[in-house]
Amino acid sequence: QVQLVESGGGLVQAGGSLRLSCAASGRTFSLFAVGWFRQAPGNEREFIAGISRSGGVTVYKDSVKGRFTISRDNAKNTVFLQMNSLKPEDTAVYYCAANTSPTVVRVPSSFDYWGQGTQVTVSS
Numbered sequence: 001q002v003q004l005v006e007s008g009g010g011l012v013q014a015g016g017s018l019r020l021s022c023a024a025s026g027r028t029f030s031l032f033a034v035g036w037f038r039q040a041p042g043n044e045r046e047f048i049a050g051i052s053r054s055g056g057v058t059v060y061k062d063s064v065k066g067r068f069t070i071s072r073d074n075a076k077n078t079v080f081l082q083m084n085s086l087k088p089e090d091t092a093v094y095y096c097a098a099n100t101s102p103t104v105v106r107v108p109s110s111f112d113y114w115g116q117g118t119q120v121t122v123s124s
Contacts, residue, residue, distance in 0.1 A: 002026040002113050004096050009118030012086055016122070020081040022096030029077040030054070033101050035080045036059060036070060037108060038092035038120075045095070049081060050104035059104045064090075086122045093117040 008020040022034065035050040048069040050059045058070050067086075072079040079096060097111035105111075 002029070002032060002098055004098060004113055004115035005095050006094065006115040007119040009094060009120045011121045011123065014086060014088055014122055014124050016086050017082070017084045018086065018120060019116060020083065020120075022079040022081075022092055023078075024077045024079075024098065027082050030074040031100055032098040032113075033104055034070075034072065035097050035099075035104070035106070035111060036078045036079075037095045037097060038090075039095070039117075040092040043092075046096070047106040047108070050106065051079060052104050053102070055102055059106070083120070086120075088122045088124045090120060091122050092120060094120050 003025045003120050005023045033052050036048045038048055039045040043103045048061050051072050055072045067084050069082040095117045097114045097117045099111045
């Protein structure tokens with residue numbers, strides 16, 4: 001098992017930046033691919049970005065490409081999501097999730113472990 005805890009959310013003005021962290025504990029973190037998802041009220045949970053076990057492969061939702069960057073530090077058991085040029089439509093609860101897939105997948109049901117989420121609010 002692995003436990004995930006997100007942090008770094010908050011209130012920011014449009015055009016601003018936030019850096020989310022996903023801290024893992026439990027099993028060897030480098031065994032897990034990690035994804036970031038978000039869910040706004042009334043919407044389904046959607047894939048934002050994913051990173052492979054080694055960090056060598058990253059995948060992004062089209063609407064965040066060039067604005068968001070996912071990275072990981074396996075020595076510190078942490079995955080990051082740097083979010084720049086934030087827009088009001090980025091407002092949501094952001095979750096990190098992990099699975100043992102050898103590739104980066106986008107489907108929420110493919111992830112076995114989830115954090116509790118962190119709120120990101122972007123004001124216009």
